[in-house]
Amino acid sequence: xxxxxxxxxxxxxxxxxxxxxxxxxxxxxxxxxxxxxxxxxxxxxxxxxxxxxxxxxxxxxxxxxxxxxxxxxxxxxxxxxxxxxxxxxxxxxxxxxxxxxxxxxxxxxxxxxxxxxxxxxxxxxxxxxxxxxxxxxxxxxxxxxxxxxxxxxxxxxxxxxxxxxxxxxxxxxxxxxxxxxxxxxxxxxxxxxxxxxxxxxxxxxxxxxxxxxxxxxxxxxxxxxxxxxxxxxxxxxxxxxxxxxxxxxxxxxxxxxxxxxxx
Amino acid sequence: xxxxxxxxxxxxxxxxxxxxxxxxxxxxxxxxxxxxxxxxxxxxxxxxxxxxxxxxxxxxxxxxxxxxxxxxxxxxxxxxxxxxxxxxxxxxxxxxxxxxxxxxxxxxxxxxxxxxxxxxxxxxxxxxxxxxxxxxxxxxxxxxxxxxxxxxxxxxxxxxxxxxxxxxxxxxxxxxxxxxxxxxxxxxxxxxxxxxxxxxxxxxxxxxxxxxxxxxxxxxxxxxxxxxxxxxxxxxxxxxxxxxxxxxxxxxxxxxxxxxxxxxxxxxxxxxxxxxxx
Numbered sequence: 001x002x003x004x005x006x007x008x009x010x011x012x013x014x015x016x017x018x019x020x021x022x023x024x025x026x027x028x029x030x031x032x033x034x035x036x037x038x039x040x041x042x043x044x045x046x047x048x049x050x051x052x053x054x055x056x057x058x059x060x061x062x063x064x065x066x067x068x069x070x071x072x073x074x075x076x077x078x079x080x081x082x083x084x085x086x087x088x089x090x091x092x093x094x095x096x097x098x099x100x101x102x103x104x105x106x107x108x109x110x111x112x113x114x115x116x117x118x119x120x121x122x123x124x125x126x127x128x129x130x131x132x133x134x135x136x137x138x139x140x141x142x143x144x145x146x147x148x149x150x151x152x153x154x155x156x157x158x159x160x161x162x163x164x165x166x167x168x169x170x171x172x173x174x175x176x177x178x179x180x181x182x183x184x185x186x187x188x189x190x191x192x193x194x195x196x197x198x199x200x201x202x203x204x205x206x207x208x209x210x211x212x213x214x215x216x217x218x219x220x221x222x223x224x225x226x227x228x229x230x231x232x233x234x235x236x237x238x239x240x241x242x243x244x245x246x247x248x249x250x251x252x253x254x255x256x257x258x259x260x261x262x263x
Numbered sequence: 264x265x266x267x268x269x270x271x272x273x274x275x276x277x278x279x280x281x282x283x284x285x286x287x288x289x290x291x292x293x294x295x296x297x298x299x300x301x302x303x304x305x306x307x308x309x310x311x312x313x314x315x316x317x318x319x320x321x322x323x324x325x326x327x328x329x330x331x332x333x334x335x336x337x338x339x340x341x342x343x344x345x346x347x348x349x350x351x352x353x354x355x356x357x358x359x360x361x362x363x364x365x366x367x368x369x370x371x372x373x374x375x376x377x378x379x380x381x382x383x384x385x386x387x388x389x390x391x392x393x394x395x396x397x398x399x400x401x402x403x404x405x406x407x408x409x410x411x412x413x414x415x416x417x418x419x420x421x422x423x424x425x426x427x428x429x430x431x432x433x434x435x436x437x438x439x440x441x442x443x444x445x446x447x448x449x450x451x452x453x454x455x456x457x458x459x460x461x462x463x464x465x466x467x468x469x470x471x472x473x474x475x476x477x478x479x480x481x482x483x484x485x486x487x488x489x490x491x492x493x494x495x496x497x498x499x500x501x502x503x504x505x506x507x508x509x510x511x512x513x514x515x516x517x518x519x520x521x522x523x524x525x526x527x528x529x530x531x532x533x534x535x536x537x538x539x540x541x
Contacts, residue, residue, distance in 0.1 A: 017364075023382060023416070024375070026382060079274060112477070136281070222480060225373075225380060
C-alpha cells in the first residue's frame, strides 16, 4: 500500500514535469526544423538561426533586451539598496507611507501600471518614446522588488553597528558601504536577480511605453506571432538556453562551494 | 541616524513622479470628459456608466473573471497534490524537483505561450494526438478552454511553490501528536496539514488570480481574438482608438476589483479563526 502510494506520487510529479517541459522541448526541437511546419519535423537545419542572425530587427531586439535588463538591474539595485537602508533609519510614519507607495506597482496589475506610465510619458514632451521610456519604466518596476527583498534583512540587523561606525569617525557613506551593505549582501543579490529577470521577461509594460520601433524580445515575439514564423522558435531557444545556464550556475555553484568547504 | 534617513529623499521624489502621478492620471482621466485641456476639466461619470450599461462590455468583464477564477481553482486542484508529494520526497530529489519546477517560470511568458500556440494549432501536435485517440476535429486554439489551459500552464508553478513552502515550513511534531491522539492519516491531513498549509494556498491564489484576470497576451495569442478579456479592451482603448478616458475608467475598475480581492485574501489569511484550527 505504502509502496503503491509512493509510485503514484512519483508518477504524478513526473507527469507535472512533462507538462511543464513539453512546450519548451517542442520549441527547441522545432527551431531546428528544415521546413516552416510546426507539426512535422522535416529534418535538421539551422536555417531559422541563420535567418535570425541576418534579421536586423531581431538582433536589435535581443540587444535592447540585454542592455535594458543590465542597466535597469544596476540602477535599481543601487537606488533600492540606498533607499532601503535610509528607510530603515527613518521615522515610522515615513516608512509606512513609502512602503505603501512602493507596494503599489507590485499589487497593481501590470497593465494598469503600463497605461499610467504611457499617459505620463506621453504628457512629457521632451521624452522621446523608445529606449529612454523603456529604461525609465523598467527601473520604476524593478526598484520596489529590490527594496522588498532587502527590507527583511535590514530588520534583523543590529542598529548599533552603524552607530558604532559613525562614532568611530566613519562618514555615513563609509558606514553604509563598509558596515551595512556587507551584512545584507544576500538580500541585495537576490533583489538584483529578481530585477534582472523581471526586466528581461517583461512584456506588458514595455509594450505600452515603447515607441519609434524600439522593441525587446517579448514585444518582438508578440508582434511576429500573428503569423507562423519559425524564427520565433530560434529566438525562443536562445532565451531558454541563456536562462537555463544562468539558473544552473546560480543554483549549482553555491552547492559546489559548500561541498568544497565541507571537504 | 538622520544622515541615513536623508538618502531616501531621491527615491521619494522618483516614486511620487513615476508611481503616484500615473495613478492620479488614471483617476483624473477616468472621471473627466474626453478632449478637454488641463484648464477646462469637465467631470463626468459617463466613462463608468458606459461600461456598466453596455452588455457586450459587461460580458467581457464577466468572461475575464470567470477565466481567472477557473484558472485559480484548477491551479489549486492540480498544484496541491504536486506540492504535497514534493514535500514528501527525500531531500536529494526535492532540490532537483524544486529547481525543475522553478526553471520554466524564469523563461519569458511570451516564449512559453507561443510554444502552446504552435502545439494547439488546427493541425498541431495536440490535434494529431486527439485524432489518433479517435477524437477528431476538436477546435482547440481560439477557445476559452484553450486560454484557461495555457493560463494554468503559465501560473501553476507559482501555486505549487507557494503551497510547497508552507508545507515544508510545517512543524512535523503536530502530525506525530495527531497520530498519538488516535487520528488516522486522512484525519490528520484534513485537520492538521491542510489548515496549516492554507496561508500558502492563499498567497498562491493572489499570485495566480491577479495576473490571470489582467493578462491580455495569452488571450490574444491563444484566444486569437475570439476570447476578449479586460486586458484586450484596455489595450484597444489605449493603443488603437486612443480613448484614454474610457481606457482609464476600465483600468480603474479592474485595479479596484483586484486590489479589493487581494485585500480580502490577506484578511482571511490573518484572521485567526480561519487559520490552523487544530
